[in-house]
Amino acid sequence: MLTQLIYTKKMRDYIKREIIRVLIEVYDLSEAEDIVEIQKTSSKHVTSDYYTNIAMKLAKTLGEKPLLIAEKIVSSIITDTNYKVWVAKPGYINFTLHQSQKNNVVLEIIKSEDLLAGVKTSEARNIIVEFVSANPTGPLHVGHGRGAIYGNIISKYLEIQGHKVHKEYYVNDFGNQINKLVISVFSRIDGTIAHGSSDLYEGDYINDISKKIQQFIKNEGWDISIKKILENNEHSKKLEACKKVIVSSILENIRDSLSKLGIIFDNWFSESMLFENNLVDNIIARLRETGKTIKKDGALMFNDDEPRVLIKSNGEFTYFASDLAYHDRKMKKFDKVINIWGADHHGYVKRIYKGLESLGHDVGKLDIHLIQFANLYRGKKKVSMSTRKGEFVELDTLLQEIGIDAINYFYLMRSKDQHLDFDLEVAVSSNKNNPVYYIQYAHARIEKILSQVPEYNKYEFDYDNLTKKQEGDLVDKLINFSDTCKKSIINLKPQIMTNYLYDLSQLFHGYYANERIIKDDMNYSQVYLLVAIQKVIKCGLETINIEAPRKM
RNA sequence: GCGCCUGUAGCUCAGUUGGAUAGAGCAUUAGCUUCCGAAGCUAAAGGUCAGAAGUUCAAAUCUUCUCAGGCGCUCCA
Numbered sequence: 001m002l003t004q005l006i007y008t009k010k011m012r013d014y015i016k017r018e019i020i021r022v023l024i025e026v027y028d029l030s031e032a033e034d035i036v037e038i039q040k041t042s043s044k045h046v047t048s049d050y051y052t053n054i055a056m057k058l059a060k061t062l063g064e065k066p067l068l069i070a071e072k073i074v075s076s077i078i079t080d081t082n083y084k085v086w087v088a089k090p091g092y093i094n095f096t097l098h099q100s101q102k103n104n105v106v107l108e109i110i111k112s113e114d115l116l117a118g119v120k121t122s123e124a125r126n127i128i129v130e131f132v133s134a135n136p137t138g139p140l141h142v143g144h145g146r147g148a149i150y151g152n153i154i155s156k157y158l159e160i161q162g163h164k165v166h167k168e169y170y171v172n173d174f175g176n177q178i179n180k181l182v183i184s185v186f187s188r189i190d191g192t193i194a195h196g197s198s199d200l201y202e203g204d205y206i207n208d209i210s211k212k213i214q215q216f217i218k219n220e221g222w223d224i225s226i227k228k229i230l231e232n233n234e235h236s237k238k239l240e241a242c243k244k245v246i247v248s249s250i251l252e253n254i255r256d257s258l259s260k261l262g263i264i265f266d267n268w269f270s271e272s273m274l275f276e277n278n279l280v281d282n283i284i285a286r287l288r289e290t291g292k293t294i295k296k297d298g299a300l301m302f303n304d305d306e307p308r309v310l311i312k313s314n315g316e317f318t319y320f321a322s323d324l325a326y327h328d329r330k331m332k333k334f335d336k337v338i339n340i341w342g343a344d345h346h347g348y349v350k351r352i353y354k355g356l357e358s359l360g361h362d363v364g365k366l367d368i369h370l371i372q373f374a375n376l377y378r379g380k381k382k383v384s385m386s387t388r389k390g391e392f393v394e395l396d397t398l399l400q401e402i403g404i405d406a407i408n409y410f411y412l413m414r415s416k417d418q419h420l421d422f423d424l425e426v427a428v429s430s431n432k433n434n435p436v437y438y439i440q441y442a443h444a445r446i447e448k449i450l451s452q453v454p455e456y457n458k459y460e461f462d463y464d465n466l467t468k469k470q471e472g473d474l475v476d477k478l479i480n481f482s483d484t485c486k487k488s489i490i491n492l493k494p495q496i497m498t499n500y501l502y503d504l505s506q507l508f509h510g511y512y513a514n515e516r517i518i519k520d521d522m523n524y525s526q527v528y529l530l531v532a533i534q535k536v537i538k539c540g541l542e543t544i545n546i547e548a549p550r551k552m
Numbered sequence: 553g554c555g556c557c558u559g560u561a562g563c564u565c566a567g568u569u570g571g572a573u574a575g576a577g578c579a580u581u582a583g584c585u586u587c588c589g590a591a592g593c594u595a596a597a598g599g600u601c602a603g604a605a606g607u608u609c610a611a612a613u614c615u616u617c618u619c620a621g622g623c624g625c626u627c628c629a
Contacts, residue, residue, distance in 0.1 A: 037569080045573055053571060056609060066609070090609070092572065135629070177629055299627055312627040319629060346556045347624040372557065373622080414565070417557060419622065421564060426578090431591055433578070441591060449588050487568055499566060503576080513584090513593040552591075 012038050012050060015083075015095055019052060022076045027062065040483065041094070048086070048094035049102070049476070055091035066091025099472055100463040105479050106525075107461050109532040115539045118482050119489045121161045128330050129155045131340035132258065133170040136250045137181045139205055140257045141392035142383070146374045146420065148395075149411040150494070151340040152263045153544060154369070157489045160543065166334070167265045170326060173247050174271040175319070181250075182230075182243055185210045189226045203392075209249050216245050257395050261404060262545055274325045280317055283325040283359070284310060290358045304354050324355045331361045343370045369492075374411065374420040383424070402427040405546045409436040412494040412544055435502050439537065440549050442505035445512060446534040447550040450527070452518050459524035466525050470511045474529060477504050481536050485543075494544055501540045508533055 016038045023032035035057060041048045055070035062069060070087040077085050084096045109115065131151025134144050151167075158165045172178075184200040187193040188210035194200060217226070222238060229238050251268065258265070274280050287293050287302060287310070294303050298313030302320070310321045330337045341349075349370070353363050376383035376393065383393055399407060406427040413435065414420045432438050450456070466475065480500070488496035508530075517526050538548040 039569090039571085041572090042568085043572055044575085051571085053610090056571080059609060088572070090572085172629075175629075297627080301627090306625090309627050314627080316627085318627075342623095343557065344623055349556085370557075418565075419558070423564085429591095434591095435577080437591070441589085445589065445592090452588065483568085491568085493568095495566075496568080499576085506576085509592060510594085512588080513590085516588065518588045552589090 011083075011097065011101075015050060015052075018077055019054065019073065019093075022073050023054070026072055026076055027058075029058075038095075040480070046088070046094065047096060049083075049097045050095040051092050053092060055093060059091070099467060099475075102472070102475050102479060103463045103466050103525075105475055106466070106528050106532045109478060109481075109535055110528065115481065115536065116160055116485055116489070116543070119161055119485050121163065124162045124164060125335040126164050126166070126333075127158055127336040127338060128166045128168055128334040129158070129338045129340065130168045130170055130330070131155075132254075132263075133172070134254070135172045135177055136247050136254065137177055137201055138203060138250065139253050140395040142376055142395060142398050143373070143392070145395050145398065145407065146411045147340050147342060147371050148258065148261065148263055149408055150369070150371055150416060152261075153408075153412060153494050154338065154340065154492050156543070156545065157492055157494070160489055163336075166267065168267045168269050169265045171247075171251065171268055171270045172319075174275060174322070175316075178243065178247065182239070182246060185213055185246055186226050186230055189214060193227060193230065205250075205253070209246055212249055213242055213245060216242070257399075260396070260399055261407065269326070271322055271326070274322050274329075275317075279325040279329065280322050283328055284321060286359055287324075287355075292358050302351075302355060302358070304351060308351055320351060320355070323352065324359070327352060327356055327366070328359055328361070331356060331365060335365065337366045339366070339368045341368055341370055343372045346370050369416060371416045372419045374422050377421060377423045377425075379423070379425045398424075405440070406434070406436050408545045409498060413498040415493070415495050435498070436546065437552075438509075439501045439505045439541065440547070441552060442508045443534055443537045443541070443548045444550060444552045446508070446530045446537075449517050449530060450534070453522070453524075453527055456524050456527040456531075459522075461528045462525045465523055466529060468515070470507070470514060471526070471529060474504075474507050474511060474533065477507055478532055478536060481540070484540075489543065497540055497544055501537060504533065504537065504540075 016036055019036050019038070020032045023029045023036070036052060036054050038050050038052050041051050055066040055073065058064075058069055059066040067087065067089055070091045070093050074085050074087055074093060079085055082098050082101045084098075086094050086096070088094055129151055131154075132140070132144060132148045134140060140148070155165045155167050180199065181201055183194050183197075184202070184206050187195070187197075187200060188206055213226075217224075220241075222229075224238070229242060255265075255268075284293075284300070292303050293310065294301050294307060296307060299309050300311040301307035301309050308320055309318050311317055327337070349368050352368070353366065356366065357363050376398075402410075402424060410422050410427055411420070426433050427436075428434075430437055466472070484496060484500040488494060488500070515526070517523075517530065541548045
């Protein structure tokens with residue numbers, strides 16, 4: 001009756017229906033359907049697979065002791081050989097499945113065409129995920145890494161669910177910091193420009209760009225000094241051209257760094273474009289209509305709890321103004337808008353919500369994920385991340401040093417709300433201290449064993465032939481994979497997947513050390529077990545963009 | 553002063569919708585190689601879940617307050 005049903009949760013449903021039936025029969029509880037929950041046993045001290053707390057929940061309304069209720073329920077349950085039911089104080093009803101029943105999961109995993117089928121959504125939506133969006137004033141450094149990797153995986157998770165995902169990088173190519181960048185580059189060419197200013201970008205990349213600009217000017221055949229380009233308004237076209245070269249040079253570098261990390265954006269949205277198409281003016285006009293703007297000290301402000309400047313008294317727009325225009329566009333075009341921001345922007349969140357609300361948007365569509373900072377360590381020593389003076393480790397350097405798999409894993413292994421300490425020495429190590437290595441090693445180890453029994457599938461899998469404690473633990477863990485995927489992928493929590501894979505690998509390594517698989521009297525069911533484990537590890541690693549090597 | 557995040561073993565962190573005796577790794581200590589990869593495994597030890605009160609049959613988890621750390625509160629970007 002119950003074969004092949006566990007992995008697909010039907011066993012749990014079966015138990016639930018049985019409990020409901022009993023509740024109606026014994027207590028005449030018509031609402032039983034809504035309150036019965038069958039949960040997975042997580043305590044290590046209890047040897048059941050599922051439990052329900054229904055007896056404790058009903059104690060008050062029924063006016064009976066929970067233990068008594070539980071016993072009454074259990075005595076009416078019709079059991080079969082596939083599972084046992086027992087009561088534990090103060091009123092838990094436990095269900096223990098027969099091992100050979102649970103072993104079904106091994107074949108189910110092996111036969112499954114899509115292990116992630118359980119996370120598919122029934123209503124696919126059009127979602128935009130905006131992330132990284134670092135100002136194009138220099139190369140990406142390690143401080144940008146976490147948001148980049150996290151945004152990429154969130155996008156992937158949404159795609160796995162079946163949504164249509166649009167990945168976008170918002171390019172702040174307008175305003176003061178770009179002008180500052182231009183002056184920084186120009187001052188490398190002509191030292192008298194902005195001489196002695198402490199407010200310029202430094203770092204080697206400025207040198208590289210200044211060379212490019214000099215080449216560009218030469219190619220264009222302009223017979224004019226760099227200083228003149230900057231100073232004379234009549235040369236503003238030339239200045240704009242230089243600006244474009246500078247920004248696109250930096251963007252090219254950023255794009256290159258990201259693609260090396262496997263991060264490809266669908267669109268690079270330019271802030272300038274908002275101004276060129278008068279979208280910012282349009283937003284200001286609409287905000288004025290709502291009556292929520294005020295003039296104060298010559299500036300135009302959005303009147304929130306505190307007034308927020310939209311147009312400065314000198315006539316310049318603030319970022320708030322262009323950000324509202326940008327978000328207005330996104331809110332119109334997509335069903336769901338997700339922003340991945342550094343935690344230092346949290347003060348800005350409320351303002352954006354309030355602004356968009358005033359513009360008539362349903363702000364429930366907007367999710368802003370704030371990512372806490374990551375600190376990098378080299379052993380005990382903290383790696384500096386100061387952007388001042390160009391004292392930062394570039395993302396490219398980090399990639400070279402530890403590789404793409406470690407970058408993905410280490411940035412994803414902790415909750416986004418948690419400050420993350422990232423130790424480079426551990427990330428490059430080739431031993432069990434390094435969780436990436438440890439998981440990949442499990443995959444490779446299994447591959448090695450399987451290569452020695454290529455024709456294992458000529459033998460049948462025997463449900464009754466995995467009886468050892470460690471085999472039971474592994475099977476339980478495999479059963480959990482389905483739930484793990486839901487928790488991780490649907491709730492957008494990559495760390496749940498990294499933790500699961502680590503735990504599974506740990507169980508496997510222990511099993512491997514204790515149990516010899518290749519032997520004279522082969523137990524082919526054990527080989528099947530390894531095949532299932534390997535498939536799950538591979539699938540799990542793929543969801544977090546980490547390679548599952550066959551050999552290391 | 554106001555706001556957001558955090559506080560769990562010596563260190564770095566998990567902990568699902570509130571469930572049973574709190575979970576890993578590192579570090580420490582003691583062990584394990586004729587044999588599928590020791591790039592590994594086993595065990596011991598380690599806890600006032602920051603503190604207090606509340607809600608509940610049940611709180612690391614929810615509420616309030618206090619303390620501590622990080623970050624943000626510019627006509628900055």
